[in-house]
Each structure stands twice: as C-alpha cells, then as structure tokens.
Amino acid sequence: MSRDAWSGKDVLSILDFSRQDLEQLFAVADDFVERPDSVEKSLSDRIVATAFFEPSTRTRLSFSTAAIKLGAKVIDLSPEASSVMKGESLPDTIRMLESYSDLIVMRHPSEGAALLASEVGRVPIVNGGDGSQHHPSQAMLDLFTIKRLKGRIDGLRYAVLGDVRYARSATSFLYGLSKYSPRVVYLVSPEGLRIKSEVKATLDGFNLETQQVEDIEKVLDKVDVVYMTRIQKERFPDPNEYERVKGSYKITKSTLANAKDAIVMHPLPRTGELAYDVDSLPNAAYMEQARMGVPVRMALLHLVLGDRKR
Ligand code: NCD
Numbered sequence: 583m584s585r586d587a588w589s590g591k592d593v594l595s596i597l598d599f600s601r602q603d604l605e606q607l608f609a610v611a612d613d614f615v616e617r618p619d620s621v622e623k624s625l626s627d628r629i630v631a632t633a634f635f636e637p638s639t640r641t642r643l644s645f646s647t648a649a650i651k652l653g654a655k656v657i658d659l660s661p662e663a664s665s666v667m668k669g670e671s672l673p674d675t676i677r678m679l680e681s682y683s684d685l686i687v688m689r690h691p692s693e694g695a696a697l698l699a700s701e702v703g704r705v706p707i708v709n710g711g712d713g714s715q716h717h718p719s720q721a722m723l724d725l726f727t728i729k730r731l732k733g734r735i736d737g738l739r740y741a742v743l744g745d746v747r748y749a750r751s752a753t754s755f756l757y758g759l760s761k762y763s764p765r766v767v768y769l770v771s772p773e774g775l776r777i778k779s780e781v782k783a784t785l786d787g788f789n790l791e792t793q794q795v796e797d798i799e800k801v802l803d804k805v806d807v808v809y810m811t812r813i814q815k816e817r818f819p820d821p822n823e824y825e826r827v828k829g830s831y832k833i834t835k836s837t838l839a840n841a842k843d844a845i846v847m848h849p850l851p852r853t854g855e856l857a858y859d860v861d862s863l864p865n866a867a868y869m870e871q872a873r874m875g876v877p878v879r880m881a882l883l884h885l886v887l888g889d890r891k892r
Pocket of ligand 1: 640641711717750751812849850851
C-alpha cells in the first residue's frame with residue numbers, strides 16, 4: 583500500500599485527506615486492533631514531541647501511547663514548566679522542538695496555530711486541536727469507530743448534538759463526513775451554538791447537506807449515530823452567552839428509550855450533557871471511541887513517520 587499521501591505530511595485538517603487516504607489509515611488501524619501482537623516497531627529510531635498549550639487527557643496520552651507502542655521515544659513540552667512562561671514565541675518554541683524530535687503533536691487555543699507551526703517547522707506537525715477550528719485525528723478516530731461498530735459510514739443517519747459552533751470535534755467530524763455519503767445529517771443545537779456560516783459554506787461546497795432541528799427527541803428514533811459535544815465554555819467571547827446556553831441539552835438513559843440501535847458518541851470530557859446512567863446501555867460508544875484513539879493514532883504516526891528516511 584502506498585504511503586505517499588501520508589509520508590512526511592502535516593496533519594492539520596481532515597479536509598486535506600481524501601476518502602481513499604482515510605480508508606488507507608483505517609485499514610492500518612484495523613490491523614493494529616486485530617493483530618496487536620504483530621505490530622512492527624516502525625518508529626524505533628524516532629522521537630515524537632508533544633506540545634499541548636491547552637489541557638488534554640485523551641489526545642496527548644493516546645498519541646504518546648501510540649508512539650511508544652511503535653517503538654518511538656516521546657518528549658513532552660509542558661508549557662507551564664517551559665520558556666513559554668518567559669514569553670517565548672510559538673515559532674521559536676517550534677524551532678527548538680523540531681531540532682529535538684522527528685514529529686510534533688501540538689494543541690493550541692489559537693486557530694491557525696498548527697498551520698503557523700507547519701510553516702516554521704521542517705518536521706511533520708500533527709494538529710491536536712487549534713481553537714475551535716480543527717481536530718483531525720479526533721475526526722479520524724470517530725469515523726473509524728463508526729466503521730467498526732456499524733460496518734460502514736456511508737448511508738447512515740447522523741445527529742450532531744450540542745455545541746456545533748465552538749466544538750472543533752463537531753466541526754472536524756462534519757468535515758470528515760463530507761468525504762462520505764451519509765443518508766442524512768441533523769444538527770441539533772440551541773440558537774447560540776449553531777454552526778458557523780463559514781463551516782456551513784465549506785460543507786455545502788462538499789455537497790454535505792445538513793438539516794437544523796430543534797429537539798433531539800424528535801430525531802432520536804431516526805438516527806444511527808448521535809455525536810454529542812460538551813459546551814465549550816472556554817471559547818465563548820462573552821461569558822453571559824455561555825450562561826444563557828449552559829445546561830440547554832442533556833442525554834440520559836430515559837432520553838434514549840426511543841433510540842433503538844443509535845450509538846452515542848462523545849469525544850469527551852463530558853460535563854453534565856451526557857448522564858452517567860447512559861454508560862450501562864448498549865448504545866454507549868464513547869469509551870470504545872476513546873479506546874480507538876490509540877490504534878488510529880498509531881496508524882497515523884506509522885503512515886506519516888514510519889520508514890521515512892531522515
Ligand atoms: C475534545 C477537544 O479537545 O476538542 N477533546 C478531545 O480531544 N477528546 C473535546 C472537548 O474538549 O470538549
């Protein structure tokens with residue numbers, strides 16, 4: 583299988599990858615899930631750097647785990663314990679990291695930070711989230727999870743619920759879906775959290791039609807996948823606006839009574855919008871989704887960095 587689409591490439595947005603590229607990634611990830619004992623240490627002479635300027639549990643640790651499983655060493659820039667605290671700029675920080683490592687996974691509160699890093703740096707940059715804009719590896723693992731649990735991505739009915747405005751996970755998921763042919767995509771969010779017009783325009787450009795609906799209960803029995811998000815409190819320009827929308831949606835065991843076979847996904851962390859009583863239902867897919875972060879990120883690192891000549 584050719585690695586050209588991935589080899590040495592920055593991973594800034596899922597929009598930069600074709601459906602065929604994604605299928606290649608999923609095939610490698612599938613192999614890592616199905617045959618864990620035969621994983622080759624394709625990164626054994628590599629160093630992967632993580633640089634997270636925003637909190638992270640799953641993305642940072644699953645990338646580190648993925649790198650270690652492939653034989654790489656991992657170094658971590660903890661911004662609060664680094665010269666970032668002395669006022670060092672992002673470009674200077676990236677220049678340092680690239681001289682110590684072969685690939686940088688980064689997360690930053692500013693939109694476009696990963697793009698800026700990729701312009702400064704010579705090593706591949708993997709965007710682990712830039713503000714409310716992109717989170718490509720999250721969308722890749724989301725689609726992979728759906729493929730594994732539902733057998734396909736095409737032809738399914740989706741509801742994206744919650745903060746479709748500020749959640750980069752929701753936006754990136756929709757961008758990912760635009761590479762496929764879903765039967766229908768409902769967007770369910772309170773008024774202040776609806777999709778940004780520029781994101782809608784991008785989706786329209788890829789012929790991904792979305793339908794805005796008011797109430798999740800109205801579509802729960804009509805969908806195969808519910809993709810939820812946390813309200814992204816930290817991204818609101820006006821704290822009063824957050825106060826207005828907080829607590830405006832919630833999925834519980836009783837909400838899901840009509841959901842039949844719909845799987846419930848959530849990039850996590852959850853902060854009240856997804857009740858703990860859902861965990862025991864067969865619909866709950868979010869822990870499996872989080873687990874799939876490791877094989878998908880292994881596949882990504884393997885395709886970008888594995889076998890690559892220095
Ligand atoms: C998401 C993120 O950081 O965008 N978390 C994650 O990577 N799993 C979702 C969130 O913070 O709500």
